[in-house]
Amino acid sequence: MLSLIQQVISGIATGGIYASLALALVLVYRAMDVANFAQGEMATFSTFISYSLIEYAHIDFWLAFVITILISFGLGVVIERALIRPFEGAPVLTLLIVTLGLFTAFNGVTGLIWGYVFKSYRGGFPDQPIQFGGLYLNTQDLGVLGVVLVMLLLLYLFFTRTKAGLAMRAASLYPDSSRLLGVRVGWMLALGWGLASAVGAVSGMLVAPIIFLDPNMMQAILLFAFTAAVLGGIESVLGAVVGGVAVGILMALVGTYIPGGQDLRLAFGLIVIVVVLLVRPAGLFGRATVKRV
Amino acid sequence: MALLELSDVHARYGPISALHGVSLGVDEGAIVALLGANGAGKTTTLRAISSTVRKTGEITFDGHDISRRAPEDVARLGIAHVPEGRGTLGQLTVWENLRMGAYVRRGGASKVDYDRVCGYFSWIPARRNQVAATLSGGEQQMLAIARALMMRPRLLLLDEPSLGLAPIVVQEIFKIIRAVNEQDKVTVLVVEQNASIALQAAAHAYVLEVGKVAVSGTSAELQKDEAVRRSYLGY
Amino acid sequence: MRRLSRTRPELIGLAVVAAVVLIGLPTVTNQFFTFEFAKVAIFVTALIGLNLLTGYSGQISLGNGAFMAVGGYTTAILVQRTGIPYWTTIPVAGILAGVVGFLIGIPALRLTGVYLALATFALALSIPPVLNHFDTFTGGHGGIVMAPAMPPLGLDLSQEQWLYYLCSGIALVLFLFAWGIVRSRTGRAFMAIRDSETAAVASGISLAYYKTLAFGLSAAYAGVAGSLLAIATSYVNPDTFGLSLSLALLVGVVIGGLGLDFGAVLGSLLVVWLPYYAEKASGLQIGSLSFGGKPDIFYGALLILILFFAPHGAAGLVQRGWRWYLLRRTAARSPLPEPVVER
Structure with a gap:
């Protein structure tokens, strides 16, 4: 029983990481109805930047963390302006393929710069157990949860309290009306990409201490983030968070209690995606869109 | 000189052309009505002004040529367009709708503007946190005007404010439009199918027919003119 | 897509040249190149399948590498366990992969656009670990090693030449089959669904039938390609059929030209030769960074560039050039040129 509780808690922590990347996906999806397949690879790229800052520039982890978030934000904005904007109004299929192009390109560039050798990445939290009642909790897991909660709070405040956050919501929901109110909708999309890229970078920097740092490290995470986003409803911010935690717990249990479950976790992700889409396509928190053929 | 001037404006939706050389002027401080049948080009004329349709021709606002500006830049000059469908x-x-209305204002929505808008629409403070989609049609129309006023516009473009509303609500909305015009010195260009109520409020009116100005004059002249009344105003 | 209506002498000439090149290629190149061209033929098969699905019926799949895995492992397991001749496993691999594709096509029916991409992406990612997991069948990480495919007795061919002719022959047959499908009732139904599902249903086309059929066909082609790949390399392992294979297929089909007959051929030339030249590009360096052996960057960049500058891919460019040529000839002959019929 204790071991089950411990698995659930560590699942929640990993789920927080999935939730962050899922959140990044949702931000882009809300802005332009496209799942950004490159989100994970962009996060990997960002994580490598923080790695370089820590290892070569000898900057403290948390300072590197902040600098990386800022760089990632800029990167997201630039990518949207330079590579996504030219395809404005193109069919979804085209945009999807563009993000897949970004996926391969980012993967290649990361490998080009940092190589394919696995690197260990020391995060901001010590990896040591603390005893709590009969439970052994990991400071790392608790730290991850803390960072994710702070990030969620900041995003919530941004979207409800600031002018730019409100304008981003308005622009993604009602681009035409927003334009008439003086909102530069194109820049709001770029801002969305920037935010998504920054949020994704956080997920990368949180997961890298748990797994090893390598150019392909986010691919499985991306699949779980997709699973989380689909489960929660791909347009719902709350759904991404709840979905992420649920997927985190599920994968922790699959990995522990099913023989050889580590290998099968990705397949479970696939199964969850397919089942959710068949049973409740809008996800847990999504609005059902009426689109019958 | 007129605050807003259109000269020889043509507009098209893909291959279908909707305006064939519209020329009109709106004087500062006036309420001007744009009348005409369905498909005459009234909505397109407003869209040409706010740059949300492809067009050629000259449009000047306060001496600036605005015919090549993006919609958001037109808005930033102080032209508030309440579009078809509000x-x-x-x-x-x-409240978020009102904040978005003040988007182009430095510092965002101010208390002064909010109080001023609530002066016209007294129901707003009590319903501040209601989701806008759950408002009634009349309330949504009023919210649309309130949102436009938060911008402190110099020119207000209204597209059929009476559409789908009960006559009593329409009366109230036009009363507010007149008040806004008098107290806040906002110039108004209003598109209407309901010609009689529009002519009561407006000093001047243009009648569009198949993408062109067919008749124009003061409201009094148009109301008096038997031929105009019969063929264009339908009463 | 407007078909070139009449068989022109130029076309016949081109076909003859193509046939001569196809047959003569292995006699003028070395073993390595012959083998690489056998791989081109394998990818042509896989890409024709993906083009039927994505290009003609408008459904995206990032999971055709997984169907290739089904085909490849079918062949490897059958040959290893039963010892039957490798060539008999090719149709089995195709049919089995087709059935799997058909089954996957059923949930895919309800999924469009982004969701279908997500589900097939998940399929592509989860196949290698699943293959690792069931190692009693699949040999796990180590994969399965097969006896090399020898040319039939009495044929005076090297192993590479035989593989080349085998793969090209199958690719050619499957190409003609797809050519027929595209021009049949079924092909028209695919394209109607691609252009507008609503309109297709309104004209009495069964979405369920045609969408799953497209999935099944596409998977069967991938299965045959996977089988041929296993035979050609006499080896399968989980990493062969990973996400990067599925992505390479998508890159190939987009760059070749979605919904165009020869797109698959041009696309597979790229998919096979780009990594080769990327390997050679190790001389290309920025500071201490070497671009050698990293085709991904080029794939990604090419994909975006092609979508932007030539949305119909390489085959689209060729087709445009061909039309331009025809038009110029017509113009030279008659004083009044016909108006250009734009698509």
């Missing part, structure tokens, strides 16, 4: 930001709250 442009309600339905999933946002009433």
Whole structure:
């Protein structure tokens, strides 16, 4: 029983990481109805930047963390302006393929710069157990949860309290009306990409201490983030968070209690995606869109 | 000189052309009505002004050529366009709609503007946190005007404010439009199918027919003119 | 897509040249190149399948590498366990992969656009670990090693030449089959669904039938390609059929030209030769960074560039050039040129 509780808690922590990347996906999806397949690879790229800052520039982890978030934000904005904007109004299929192009390109560039050798990445939290009642909790897991909660709070405040956050919501929901109110909708999309890229970078920097740092490290995470986003409803911010935690717990249990479950976790992700889409396509928190053929 | 002037404006939706050389002027401080049958080009004329349709021709606002500006830049000059369908930001709250109205204002929505708007629409403070989509049609129309006023516009473009509303609500809305015009010195260009109520409010009117100005004059002249009344105003 | 209506002498000439090149290629190149061209033929098969699905019926799949895995492992397991001749496993691999594709096509029916991409992406990612997991069948990480495919007795061919002719022959047959499908009732139904599902249903086309059929066909082609790949390399392992294979297929089909007959051929030339030249590009360096052996960057960049500058891919460019040539000839002959019929 204790071991089950411990698995659930560590699942929640990993789920927080999935939730962050899922959140990044949702931000882009809300802005332009496209799942950004490159989100994970962009996060990997960002994580490598923080790695370089820590290892070569000898900057403290948390300072590197902040600098990386800022760089990632800029990167997201630039990518949207330079590579996504030219395809404005193109069919979804085209945009999807563009993000897949970004996926391969980012993967290649990361490998080009940092190589394919696995690197260990020391995060901001010590990896040591603390005893709590009969439970052994990991400071790392608790730290991850803390960072994710702070990030969620900041995003919530941004979207409800600031002018730019409100304008981003308005622009993604009602681009035409927003334009008439003086909102530069194109820049709001770029801002969305920037935010998504920054949020994704956080997920990368949180997961890298748990797994090893390598150019392909986010691919499985991306699949779980997709699973989380689909489960929660791909347009719902709350759904991404709840979905992420649920997927985190599920994968922790699959990995522990099913023989050889580590290998099968990705397949479970696939199964969850397919089942959710068949049973409740809008996800847990999504609005059902009426689109019958 | 007129605040807004259109000269020889042509506009098209893909291959279908909707305006064939519209020329008109709106004087500062006036209420001007744009009348005409369905498909005459009234909405397109407003869209040409706010740059949300492809067009050629000259449009000047306060001496600036605005014919090549993006919609958001036109808005930034102080032209508030309440589009067909009211442009309600339905999933946002009433207060968020108003904040978006003040988007182009430095520092965002100010207390002064909010109080002024609530002076016209006294129901707003009580319903501040209601989701806009759940308002009634009349309330949404009023919210649309309120949102436009938060911008402190110099020119207000209204597209059929009476559409789908009960006569009593229409009366109230036009009363507010007149008040806004008098107290806040906002120039108004209003598109209407309901010609009689528009002519009561407006000093001057243009009648469009198949993408062109067919008749224009003061409201009094148009109301008196038997031929105009019969063929264009339908009463 | 407008078909070139009449068989022109130029076309016949081109076909003859193509046939001569196809047959003569292995006699003028070395073993390595012959083998690489056998791989081109394998990818042509896989890409024709993906083009039927994505290009003609408008459904995206990032999971055709997984169907290739089904085909490849079918062949490897059958040959290893039963010892039957490798060539008999090719149709089995195709049919089995087709059935799997058909089954996957059923949930895919309800999924469009982004969701279908997500589900097939998940399929592509989860196949290698699943293959690792069931190692009693699949040999796990180590994969399965097969006896090399020898040319039939009495044929005076090297192993590479035989593989080349085998793969090209199958690719050619499957190409003609797809050519027929595209021009049949079924092909028209695919394209109607691609252009507008609503309109297709309104004209009495069964979405369920045609969408799953497209999935099944596409998977069967991938299965045959996977089988041929296993035979050609006499080896399968989980990493062969990973996400990067599925992505390479998508890159190939987009760059070749979605919904165009020869797109698959041009696309597979790229998919096979780009990594080769990327390997050679190790001389290309920025500071201490070497671009050698990293085709991904080029794939990504090419994909975006092609979508932007030539949305119909390489085959689209060729087709445009061909039309331009025809038009110029017509113009030279008659004083009044016909108006250009734009698509």
